[in-house]
Amino acid sequence: MRKLALSDEILLKVEKPARYIGNEINMVKKNPENVEVRFAMCFPDVYEIGMSHLGIQILYEMFNRRDDVYCERVYSPWPDLDKIMREEDIPLFALESQDPVKDFDFLGITIQYEMCYTNILQVLDLSKIALLAKDREEDDPIVIGGGPCTYNGEPIAPFFDLFYIGEGEVSHYALLDLYKECKAKGLSRKEFLVKASSIPGIYAPALYNISYNEDGTVRSINNINKYMIYHNDANAGTTSDDVNSLKENKNEVSSNLKLSAEEFDGFSLDIKDYPNLTKEDFDKIPDKVRKVIETNMDDTFYPTKPLVPYIKVTQDRVVLEIMRGCIRGCRFCQAGMVYRPVRERSLEHLKKTAYEMLKSTGHEEISLSSLSSSDYRDLEGLVTFLVDEFKGKGVNVSLPSLRIDAFSLDVMSKVQDVKKSSLTFAPEGGSQRIRDVINKGLTEEVILKGAGMAFESGWNKVKLYFMLGLPTETVDDMKGIAHLSEKIAERYYEIPKDQRIGKVQVTASTSFFVPKPFTPFQWASMNRKEEFLGKAKIVNDEMKAMLNKKSLRYNWHEADVSVLEGLLARGDRKVAKCILKAYEKGCIFDAWSDFYDNTRWDEAIEEAGIDMDFYISRERDVEEVLPWDMLDVGVSKEFYKREWLKAKSEEITNNCRDKCQGCGITVFKSGVYCPGSLDK
Numbered sequence: 180m181r182k183l184a185l186s187d188e189i190l191l192k193v194e195k196p197a198r199y200i201g202n203e204i205n206m207v208k209k210n211p212e213n214v215e216v217r218f219a220m221c222f223p224d225v226y227e228i229g230m231s232h233l234g235i236q237i238l239y240e241m242f243n244r245r246d247d248v249y250c251e252r253v254y255s256p257w258p259d260l261d262k263i264m265r266e267e268d269i270p271l272f273a274l275e276s277q278d279p280v281k282d283f284d285f286l287g288i289t290i291q292y293e294m295c296y297t298n299i300l301q302v303l304d305l306s307k308i309a310l311l312a313k314d315r316e317e318d319d320p321i322v323i324g325g326g327p328c329t330y331n332g333e334p335i336a337p338f339f340d341l342f343y344i345g346e347g348e349v350s351h352y353a354l355l356d357l358y359k360e361c362k363a364k365g366l367s368r369k370e371f372l373v374k375a376s377s378i379p380g381i382y383a384p385a386l387y388n389i390s391y392n393e394d395g396t397v398r399s400i401n402n403i404n405k406y407m408i409y410h411n412d413a414n415a416g417t418t419s420d421d422v423n424s425l426k427e428n429k430n431e432v433s434s435n436l437k438l439s440a441e442e443f444d445g446f447s448l449d450i451k452d453y454p455n456l457t458k459e460d461f462d463k464i465p466d467k468v469r470k471v472i473e474t475n476m477d478d479t480f481y482p483t484k485p486l487v488p489y490i491k492v493t494q495d496r497v498v499l500e501i502m503r504g505c506i507r508g509c510r511f512c513q514a515g516m517v518y519r520p521v522r523e524r525s526l527e528h529l530k531k532t533a534y535e536m537l538k539s540t541g542h543e544e545i546s547l548s549s550l551s552s553s554d555y556r557d558l559e560g561l562v563t564f565l566v567d568e569f570k571g572k573g574v575n576v577s578l579p580s581l582r583i584d585a586f587s588l589d590v591m592s593k594v595q596d597v598k599k600s601s602l603t604f605a606p607e608g609g610s611q612r613i614r615d616v617i618n619k620g621l622t623e624e625v626i627l628k629g630a631g632m633a634f635e636s637g638w639n640k641v642k643l644y645f646m647l648g649l650p651t652e653t654v655d656d657m658k659g660i661a662h663l664s665e666k667i668a669e670r671y672y673e674i675p676k677d678q679r680i681g682k683v684q685v686t687a688s689t690s691f692f693v694p695k696p697f698t699p700f701q702w703a704s705m706n707r708k709e710e711f712l713g714k715a716k717i718v719n720d721e722m723k724a725m726l727n728k729k730s731l732r733y734n735w736h737e738a739d740v741s742v743l744e745g746l747l748a749r750g751d752r753k754v755a756k757c758i759l760k761a762y763e764k765g766c767i768f769d770a771w772s773d774f775y776d777n778t779r780w781d782e783a784i785e786e787a788g789i790d791m792d793f794y795i796s797r798e799r800d801v802e803e804v805l806p807w808d809m810l811d812v813g814v815s816k817e818f819y820k821r822e823w824l825k826a827k828s829e830e831i832t833n834n835c836r837d838k839c840q841g842c843g844i845t846v847f848k849s850g851v852y853c854p855g856s857l858d859k
């Protein structure tokens with residue numbers, strides 16, 4: 180029987196010990212001695228959040244399909260256990276074998292939100308793996324990050340050996356194969372990392388040097404290959420002419436920047452220090468790393484036996500991912516831009532998967548997942564199937580992210596308790612003007628019509644989501660949030676009194692706008708805390724001035740956290756110093772308001788010499804080299820520039836279904852609506 184890493188005494192002392200013992204239903208059991216690669220897959224947050232993540236479930240089952248690989252899971256120990264592990268010097272372990280993470284070949288970390296960055300350091304630290312990649316030893320696991328934050332992983336780049344850019348199903352097998360091959364041939368850690376960087380979607384940050392202008396902006400991003408010194412004897416494939424021209428080239432660039440191995444985190448610039456590599460290996464390091472995507476969603480891996488936890492987790496249900504990408508071009512939305520193009524799973528495939536997953540888990544709820552489920556072309560067929568097939572069998576059907584129209588209201592009234600549930604709209608902007616700026620294709624007329632239909636069908640609670648601090652925002656846009664809420668309340672009272680169910684309740688919530696890389700707003704100025712709070716006050720005061728104020732509620736997000744998120748989202752490598760300092764000061768679980776400590780972060784920002792005006796308030800010039808310019812998501816910079824200009828002139832852009840806007844993603848020859856797509 181496997182021995183638990185934590186003693187009974189410790190397990191009885193900590194909150195929810197089931198977080199640390201594994202052995203859940205569908206957990207994969209293998210003998211670690213019988214595999215060639217051990218992969219620790221980490222979600223750097225508490226177990227209940229990590230266990231709800233579909234991406235990990237996909238990769239867990241996909242990796243474990245291979246006999247030569249054992250993939251296990253790791254989550255962040257909650258602060259109570261964190262303290263005990265430090266006091267008693269217990270290394271972080273994986274749930275399946277309970278073995279220390281440090282014994283693994285890989286530590287893969289999925290990075291879903293910026294506020295988990297200090298938890299990444301917690302995981303490395305508790306695992307006794309050097310925090311900085313350059314300090315790691317030959318036998319340390321290769322630390323690889325994946326997930327949305329890798330679209331600008333620069334603020335955490337010094338902590339990672341590799342980043343995986345794109346959809347996890349595509350290149351991981353190639354990476355594992357290469358690792359096995361390199362291990363068998365005795366290649367060094369650095370040699371493996373150089374070779375890995377030629378795999379599509381794999382980005383090895385240390386192989387790219389970032390130089391800066393005097394004003395702190397990025398001057399250039401240079402691949403190590405430009406600086407390598409090649410010798411005839413070290414590389415049979417290189418002629419002396421090649422060598423001379425390379426040297427000239429090298430001298431020319433080097434005289435400008437004077438780079439040494441230090442600037443590449445200790446990667447030598449002399450090919451002689453890589454006895455198992457040739458010039459060709461370095462030539463394959465791309466100047467820009469393009470994301471990888473699945474092109475046929477019916478032929479891609481999907482977990483049929485997801486893990487079922489013993490304790491309540493955030494998502495206790497079967498999740499059916501129906502499509503990837505989004506046809507709508509909301510200008511603030513990173514997911515809508517980086518997950519392009521739209522690719523759908525077929526109805527038949529989804530039906531089969533739904534049966535298999537419900538059978539293997541015993542879950543009593545099934546939920547759809549996508550960025551905009553209403554845009555799935557066979558939604559009616561899918562929803563009708565789910566309701567008809569499962570409703571009578573004690574399985575609840577949950578339908579998030581549906582647009583409110585007659586069809587969705589009809590379906591929702593079948594699957595939800597109308598009296599208890601709220602309707603949700605995300606107009607994001609309070610006025611039509613600002614909704615045009617952000618290209619949110621939702622008009623007041625549509626919202627009021629949807630709300631009216633819902634009220635007539637028995638709903639009386641509405642939730643509205645908005646953003647404050649959007650580019651070009653005016654006081655009228657802010658007040659528009661209160662006015663729209665009021666109009667919805669008024670619409671309710673247009674219903675004859677005897678048909679109303681009590682009072683209406685309209686809850687408006689505002690988050691603060693955080694510009695993200697690879698969106699048309701990546702160049703935008705972001706507000707600071709005082710500006711945000713001033714804007715929230717304008718909305719709050721206007722809400723109180725409304726006739727139906729008793730039916731209206733208003734709440735807003737933490738401004739401190741949004742500003743920090745802004746720094747981490749668009750930061751460059753210099754920001755890593757600040758994250759490290761914050762961690763050293765004791766920051767972990769920053770995504771949790773109970774643990775978030777703004778004073779410590781402020782100190783870290785100051786000590787690291789971070790200029791918040793530079794990173795937060797400054798509008799970037801469209802010609803500026805951006806910290807994430809070594810990556811290519813397929814959408815062209817020209818498209819982003821066009822969209823940024825259109826936003827400023829309040830011009831809207833059609834969605835992909837109505838008219839292709841030539842965003843550049845056709846390089847993948849995929850996508851339901853894209854010209855030249857091979858998989859329509």
Ligand code: SF4
Pocket residue numbers: 519520521834835836838839840841842843844845850852853854
């Ligand atoms: S190529 Fe056209 S249809 Fe495809 S995602 Fe881009 S804008 Fe939309």
